[in-house]
Amino acid sequence: MNPLWTSDEIAAATGGVASGSFDVSGVAFDSREVGPGDLFLALKGGQADGHRFVAQAFAQGAAGAVVSESVDGPHVLVADTTAALDALGVAARARTAARIIGVTGSAGKTGTKEALAAALERAAPGRVHRSVKSYNNHTGVPLSLARMPADALYGVFEMGMSAPGELDVLTRMVRPHVALVTTIAPAHAEFFPDEAAIADAKGEVFRGLEPGGVGIVPHDSPHRERLYAASAAHAARTVTFGLGAGADVRAREAMAGPKGTLLTVTLPDAELTCTLAPPGAHWVSNALAVLAAVHAVGGDLAAAGLALAELEGLKGRGARTRAAWAGGDVLLIDESYNANPASMAATIAQLGEEAATRRIVVLGAMRELGDGSDDYHAALAAPLIAADVKFALLVGPEMASLARALEGRIDFAHVADAAAARDGLRDRMVAGDAVLVKGSNAIGLGRIVDAVASGNL
Secondary structure (H helix, E strand, O other): OOOOEEHHHHHHHHOOEEOOOOEEOEEEOOHHHOOOOEEEEOOEOOOOEHHHHHHHHHHOOOOEEEEOOOOOOOEEEOOOHHHHHHHHHHHHHHHOOOEEEEEEOOOOHHHHHHHHHHHHHOOOOOOEEEOOOOOOOOOHHHHHHHOOOOOOOEEEEEOOOOOOOHHHHHHHHHOOOEEEEOOOOOOOHHHOOOHHHHHHHHHHHHHHOOOOOEEEEEOOOOOHHHHHHHHHOOOOEEEEEEOOOOOOEEEEEEEEEOOEEEEEEEEOOEEEEEEEOOOOHHHHHHHHHHHHHHHHOOOOHHHHHHHHOOOOOEOOEEEEEEEEEOOEEEEEEEEOOOOOHHHHHHHHHHHOOOOOOEEEEEEEOOOOOHHHHHHHHHOOHHHHHHOOOOEEEEEOHHHHHHHHHHOOOOEEEEEOOHHHHHHHHHHHOOOOEEEEEEOOHHHOOHHHHHHHHHOOO
16 A cells, blocks of 8 residues: 655655655544554644653554654654644645545534545545544644545545634635535534624635535525625535525435435436435435535435435434343433534434433533523423423533423423433433433533443443
């Protein structure tokens, strides 16, 4: 196999000086992720200096390092390792002929990115590169670019932001041929005056489009026209997706069944019938976005349809597990990685469709909602009641407003943190339950999911 990078290529890209000749097969800046053959970038941050872990990286099999201080072992010496990471990402983008897709949005970014990569992979096995995990920020995006093989046919990159201007920088680095916005919702609302400002910040993704590029925007969003205008300013063509009449990529039929949702999708010059494995209306929207992007890069729509039928939920983002409990089992729905008002409402609505003895929820606080936090949390009462939730375990001080809204309407408990929630769930969960666990990642509800799944609650 050809190396991902040679030491000469790394030095040329970063303006550094190589200590000798070496090849690498991967790139990492977290020493815990370094494996045999990797390049370790010793970044200096506010909390830690990666140079402290260079020896550990070599012990784990790193083939080389990028450093700003002299070290023992093969390395490229640069003035600034963070700038070197950016430069390596830019160089990776410059050397590839791959069709590049950038994905952003207030919710659904990671799931859509994973589904899109799977859809393209079905027709081009081994030739599709994507961001891993949720590496979508100022360090995650250049890292994901730096990991892209030169001979990739497609690259799918997730891009996130929490303030205006951040996406502008990232998209100009990624330079997508197709830029996709999944949805607009009050995520990171404390940093914006209103939701329209969030839409404007997400619309920055179109600024990096390559000449002849395509923008993809959600037809059913109240911010459609705003996003469309942002796309039209930079894209040769703008495509809409959604359930509403007039969308360029639209689900003409969507029939939910025990093995998924049967979709009949109309596109500008094609029609596709396929099965979508993940449940929920939000996943129908994600699937339409995926098909719009596959179509925009000239991918195989039939292969994409087959991939949608095989999708599995991601850990923390919809993974579904049957976990043994009390002589039977429970359906565990893991949405523990992230939460905002839109994604909360969507997953609670889907819980309402699950066949179960009881439906219960463990809901962690939603963070970064600003002055509207109390109202956003309290508004979850309506979807919980509509979903016929029998017990709600609310976690974190921000959930106080929802607790007040549920008084006398639903059985609930309000606890301070994930440790208390673990005890509360152990006392209340019974065989036959469908259990949704969702909250901002900082709340730590993933530990509860792991405990239930492993039988160690």
